[in-house]
Amino acid sequence: MKHLKILTVVMATLILSACASGPKVSYGDATAVETTTTGFGSTDLQTIAATLVDDLLSFPPIVQMTANRRPVVFVDRIKNKTTEHIDTESITDSVQTKLLKSGKFRFVDMTAVKAVQEQLNFQMDSGMVDPGKAVAFGKQTGAEFMLYGNMSSIVKRNSSTKDVYYKFTLKMVNLESGIMEWAGEKEIRKTGEKSFFSL
Amino acid sequence: MNTYHKKALPLMLSALLLGGCAVNETATVKVDGATKEQILESNSGFLSASLEIADTKVGYAGDLMKAQVTLKNSSRSDLSFRYKFKWLDKDDFEIAIDGRPWTPLTITAYESKSVQAIAPNPTAKSFRIMVQD
Numbered sequence: 001m002k003h004l005k006i007l008t009v010v011m012a013t014l015i016l017s018a019c020a021s022g023p024k025v026s027y028g029d030a031t032a033v034e035t036t037t038t039g040f041g042s043t044d045l046q047t048i049a050a051t052l053v054d055d056l057l058s059f060p061p062i063v064q065m066t067a068n069r070r071p072v073v074f075v076d077r078i079k080n081k082t083t084e085h086i087d088t089e090s091i092t093d094s095v096q097t098k099l100l101k102s103g104k105f106r107f108v109d110m111t112a113v114k115a116v117q118e119q120l121n122f123q124m125d126s127g128m129v130d131p132g133k134a135v136a137f138g139k140q141t142g143a144e145f146m147l148y149g150n151m152s153s154i155v156k157r158n159s160s161t162k163d164v165y166y167k168f169t170l171k172m173v174n175l176e177s178g179i180m181e182w183a184g185e186k187e188i189r190k191t192g193e194k195s196f197f198s199l
Numbered sequence: 200m201n202t203y204h205k206k207a208l209p210l211m212l213s214a215l216l217l218g219g220c221a222v223n224e225t226a227t228v229k230v231d232g233a234t235k236e237q238i239l240e241s242n243s244g245f246l247s248a249s250l251e252i253a254d255t256k257v258g259y260a261g262d263l264m265k266a267q268v269t270l271k272n273s274s275r276s277d278l279s280f281r282y283k284f285k286w287l288d289k290d291d292f293e294i295a296i297d298g299r300p301w302t303p304l305t306i307t308a309y310e311s312k313s314v315q316a317i318a319p320n321p322t323a324k325s326f327r328i329m330v331q332d
Contacts, residue, residue, distance in 0.1 A: 031300040033281050046300035054317040058260040067261055101295065102263065102320050 038192040049094035055184040066104040074143035082153035249274035264318040272306040284316040286323040295319040
């Protein structure tokens, strides 16, 4: 009987100490497969970026074109035609970073044009910068290619299952000739079963 | 079966199931000029017993290394798992750590599937594929 009392006290202490440890936070693998919901997630973003970059870098005419030079590209918007709010710029950022790091392409960043212009104006007009060391106007390189695309989805559901199909299309067009040099597509299908507890 | 055994059995089963989640199979392919060295590492477990790295191929897209790995499901049931490519330079330093995600894949019974990847930059000289259930 005495043992039982001691055991109860020990158990209660353990339980109470566990409760006082606060919320449990842990770091996970950022590249792990994420299946919390059928909504667009990190795995989808990473898979799309990796697949399209592989596809672009291995396309024979692109391999030939980038063998001795690094063409300049600019990234346009990706149209989000899905029913979800998706930050498509995040996908193109990943694609852009991977392509840049491959050493095959260079980019002009259209999202930084305003800041660059302000800095050039400051260097030219403020009177604070040595004119001999100021960056000259009109010397920037124009982009030769444009990357743009679409993202669409088909969502179907019945009483127990939800099926989501995503299609991401990325295209690269030559700005001078208007010829599309490459297009890549990535499809993703996700199916979610409604759990017993959420019914 | 006494009460103790009745309680212990589900515990042991759940421990086995949880342990089964951490099975890895790794193939390292090193390319040194014309020679290709393939190292397969695996530990025992459900996935290692059912899944086989049947073949690995190495090629080039320009100066970027490209890899193909053929995975074979030798079991009677569908296998769902995830895989990840890692790229190494000539000194075995990993290039673009976490540059590629774990990718889910399902292979039906007795089927083979090939997975491919392109190196992130021309310094890649070997690759590693990891498989996890």
